[in-house]
Amino acid sequence: MISTALADEFRSIVGERWFLDTPEDLATYSYDGFLPEFKPDGVIIPGSTDEISRIMRLANRERINIIPRGAGTNICGSSVARKGGIIIAFHRMNRILEIDPENRCAVVQPGVVNADLQKEVGRYGLMYPPDPASMFVSTIGGNVALNAGGPRGVKYGVTRDYLLGLEAVLPSGEVIKTGGKTLKNVSGYDLTRLMCGSEGTLGIFSEITVRLIPLPPAKATLQAVFSDLDDAATTVSAIIGSGIVPTTLELMDRVVLGVIRDYGGAEFSKEAEALLLIEVDGEEVLVEVQGKRIERFCKERGAIEVERTNSPEEAERLWQARRTAFGAVARLRPNCIVEDATVPVKRLSDIIRKIVELADKYQLKIAILAHAGDGNLHPLIMTDLRDREEMARIDKALEELYEAAIAMGGTLSGEHGIGIAKARFMTMEFSQSAIEIMRGIKRVFDPNNILNPGSFL
């Protein structure tokens, strides 16, 4: 709890309207995509870099925790006030400040919604590739804080690969600028990428410069249904091994397909054990050649149905199943935990086998969605958070899952972040020395530990 006098000081920085502390407001900001609730002491919504700076100076002086939050769609608990404090939100700072087609970049405020940026740059024949599933609500600031990925990652990489520069407010209130509009920049330590994926623990982004690329003129979409999961996994390897770099290469397992079918999201053959949704984009001639080649790979490796289309409407219909998946799975039980185990792509079938084995061992209902092209898996665990006994089994299964992923040369998180959700697993991936280095870096930026404390470190 903060005192009324202090609340008034915060209010005086942003104006009465932009400091919220009614019980309803606090409840709204008490959770993110990760489920446990932590009620903040207030919510502040700055309108400028200067206001952020003044907020931080006050918070630093009074040792008040500040937790930056985009749209709160992250599913690792990296935008909640676990140790109390004030949530700082960015819906007032949601302007695209500049689209610079000649230099192929854009400068945005942190609160710009990803899909809005995509749409605006599309008018210039440009594309901002990172496409997290949350893109219609999640913000660029949040995307940078979490280093968000998405289905297009297999060809285009993740948020980090498109981040050129930052203006960031340090916990002290000081404003630093890193990077800029140039594609190449090797001056000093790479603070830009250090802050990318730092989950709101190092600084608050007040301005973000991102790289854009030419919008690919053509696209082909393929859907291939397999009666054997291993055939689908082999096809993934064949495509990747052939030198084709697909834009997306999504895999859904039998459980997901069953749920989508029941939900009325799409029709699949009863023998369907796995589905691949594949896209290639680029120049028209290229897309034609690669689309046909992928179709052949699928058929040669036992696909029982293959559809290929260049029509945007048909493609939309094929994507419908993928988009329905999460909602369809989530409605089966009160809660759905989305995991993020990631392995080198050739271990894909091994990690899928491990997940199936864990579901059996711990009597859990797990569906598998995967960005198969880059080894990034999303096991969806259907559960009920109130069932403590089942939650205890899930905890054990997750521990085994991440141990297996790390043993295969993988990582705790491909694109969702660590946050509260996976803090306890950090020592699986990092030695004590590496964690101490991270803690030291945190102290350099934030000596009083006021910025999103209680997160992954």
Place this chain on the structure above:
Amino acid sequence: MISTALADEFRSIVGERWFLDTPEDLATYSYDGFLPEFKPDGVIIPGSTDEISRIMRLANRERINIIPRGAGTNICGSSVARKGGIIIAFHRMNRILEIDPENRCAVVQPGVVNADLQKEVGRYGLMYPPDPASMFVSTIGGNVALNAGGPRGVKYGVTRDYLLGLEAVLPSGEVIKTGGKTLKNVSGYDLTRLMCGSEGTLGIFSEITVRLIPLPPAKATLQAVFSDLDDAATTVSAIIGSGIVPTTLELMDRVVLGVIRDYGGAEFSKEAEALLLIEVDGEEVLVEVQGKRIERFCKERGAIEVERTNSPEEAERLWQARRTAFGAVARLRPNCIVEDATVPVKRLSDIIRKIVELADKYQLKIAILAHAGDGNLHPLIMTDLRDREEMARIDKALEELYEAAIAMGGTLSGEHGIGIAKARFMTMEFSQSAIEIMRGIKRVFDPNNILNPGSFL
């Protein structure tokens, strides 16, 4: 100077043969591509991670400076013992440990030469894109330390974009591992990219995992000669603006062309004021379409000669001029200083105009080579380091050049690094707060400041 007893301790770690301290050896390691000389107190050549770790533990205990050095081709003075100490070199650790075609990555020791890696991965139909001009001698360890770029950067990016993971020895002797074989990894702070480009000041790389991409099946090379530099610059903008992403887009100015002509490197029309060397790569159909389109752009914008070829032999002939350029320019005067100003690509003609103006103002002979596609310029200043009066003029010109580049939204270094060469300009690009953050990070990794001290911080 280090004591005989201490030298013996270092010797006992690596074996008699691998600790050098004869005057000849010290002279060999007293300079890098940046010219001033600093004699080290010894040179040590470890054969394993464990030996590096023992070296660092001893150095840390005795407060002996250690300066990591690849092939010493960097031109910013980031691999010399400016404050005394021992050079650590890696020619014993030059093995490619693994090429993993299914996961499209390779694991190498730091001393592997860039071109050797390129050649080996080529056998698997794969490519390691970063191609610094020094690639036939420079090492992957050095490339990572400097975050090296190269002509292909305009399409493929720089070393950072292909770095997946590191094993690094900290000044304390502790070994940390960061990243790995997965394309996506967002666990904890991004120590991998923080160490990339850190110029040997944070840790010593003992194992490096890099990302590979499919080798493009076809390539087209074009050379276009212009009688007006502005026409060449407009053509660069037209190509970039058209949505084509060329593999390389190199520009040479009149001075460079004149020198190459005199040197017998190639023939150009007497009216030649600028030359563009352009490559596109990818699927054959694509290369054909894009090659023709670029040829048309060049002709429409006043090119007086255009050659286009798909033949590797012809391409080699066209590259000959670019490759001759540096050597040809360098022989005109005793020394040649290569600068690295980088601006957003649409300011290309502005910065070129500024360089021409500075050459005139300070009576300097400056030739211009540019990776024009990404705004990364290499002004070559022909001089004689012994001429103090001229060196003073160069100092002033450089200060104005970098002030102008920063004012245009550019950076001190696109791909060469800061090192000793540009340490004094850091405050042009970074605020005191940002520099303090960098110093703080340095202290976290290296509290006794023994790793390449006297470099850019």
